[in-house]
Amino acid sequence: MPYRAVVSGVGLTEATSPRKQTLSSIELCQLAVRRALEHSGDAPDRIDAIVTGNIDGFEGTVLGAKHLTRLLGIGSTAPVVVVNTGGTTGGNLMQVAARMVRSGTHRVVLCLGGPTFFGATDLQSAINTNSPMIIEQPLGMGAYHMGAFAACAYQDRFGLTPEDLAAVVVADHAKAARNPYAHLRNTISADEVLSARPLSAPLTQAMVCPVSTSAVAMVVADADTVRSERASGSVGRATRPALIKAMGMSADPYLGGGKGDFARMENLENLARRVYARADIRNPAEDFDTVELFAPYAHMQPMQLEALGFASPGGGVELIRSGATDPEGRLPVNMSGGPKCTNAGVAGELAPYAYAALQVMGDAPAEIQVAGADRTLAHGTGGTFFQFENLAVFESLTRSN
Amino acid sequence: MTSPTASQAGEAIIRRSGSDGVAASPSRPATQEVNWNLRYDIHLGATWSRFMDGLRQRKLLANSCASCSRVFVPPQAYCESCFEPTAEWLELPAEGTLEVYTVAWHGFTGGxxxxxxxxxxxxxxxxxxxxxxxxxxxxxxESDPKDALPFGTRVRAVWAEERVGHVLDISHFEPAS
Structure with missing residues (x-):
């Protein structure tokens, strides 16, 4: 690979519910971009290209990229790439930007994830359009119903209890309470999780992500350019960039009925093998300092921990209950509180990448920074029955060299 | 320019909310209703049209991959494992095993x-x-729905009285015993 790509800046906005949000979608994007450029120390005219994403029909607008660059103050000539993968669009943005930098066609690429769950008065109706129409949607199959299939199958195979699911939620909220950018910052008790309104068995409302508004921006740049400019003091702040060591994406069949086994995340297992090999990860439990997973539903985090090699099949809940994934544990997971507490659509999918990079940069909010983190993992997933998975490994340049 | 730009105003609002987590918005967010009401006719294509026509005749039509022998229902034009075009068509019995299900306690508009x-x-x-x-x-x-209907139960298709070439030409599946 001719060039290496690093994350040199990250900008987040404080998340709220749509009801409390006083900024518009574009204002949130502007704020995130300004913060990312402040963080990286780049002037707007340093940006060679913009990668952004949208989701068909979610926003009541087809904004795409038609006038985004002008409104962002980046100028009128930067090329814009709009990603729309029909699921985990945000999880693909940084990967596209990194490929552009690695290929040598662009040196500094801005990645922008906007608040795409913002505006629909009946968001579930919009999200449910994601369920495969013609075959599965007419059955009354919406977003969390599709999610619940895995929860049911996993519960049946491994004896997962509702209390286990509640324990995952309690842990996520305790972490989000520390994150100044999180949306749901309330702590919650297991009883409150269990007595919440049932949605689709075994999931209750409290086991499912909220609808949030926020924006996330990242600056992805050529590693050697960033290093030499910073050494000479010509551009940028002294921020430690996060090397994108390895990344990848993988897809399952479109119809839910094409999944081989709902109690295992086989697609993620396969992807992890591929990405770990590229980053020379031999023992994931020892090799990562912290992990950010896209786990909007309570059962997903234990299943992902298993697929990623942090726990044996069925052992994910025990890992969480043991305290190992807590802030002071040996593998802090979702220090941000994860999408269970903040999910703003494309911004929500880009967030694990932003937080995992911030950890390596040492610039995560002080309350959630893992001391000395220099190798982290970011994960995204989405689409019908979570058809798509994506992963990236971040390292400090010092460690990598 | 005498007035602050929208984004500067937004920055001020965010900063004012402070670190105590309490939103200090000066007023209720202003919103205006926009309505999209679009209807679509989705062309099913050759493969799914044949499947839907089968349902109308109370037949469950599947197709298979010549390379890996997987059998797909609903049928598909390509094998998603081998990336080969599918070949042979066959009719499957309207009976099988219920491997997994969820109970939807909460639906959605139009469902x-x-x-x-x-x-x-x-x-x-x-x-x-x-x-x-x-x-x-x-x-x-209050109880586990699986007590009455465990995973692994044998089930069979119950056909709708009126069939029009739609997935709901099967009314539902019921326990076979």
């Missing part, structure tokens, strides 16, 4: 009235699951 159960059924001879409604569940939120 069926909850509670209802949606399951993944492995028709005999199929490599994929067919998703459909299942009956026989005890809709009591």
């Amino acid at each position: 069926p009235t909850p509670p209802y159960a949606i399951g993944g059924i492995r028709l005999d001879g199929a490599s994929t699951l067919l998703m459909h409604h299942v009956v026989g569940v005890d809709f009591d939120s």
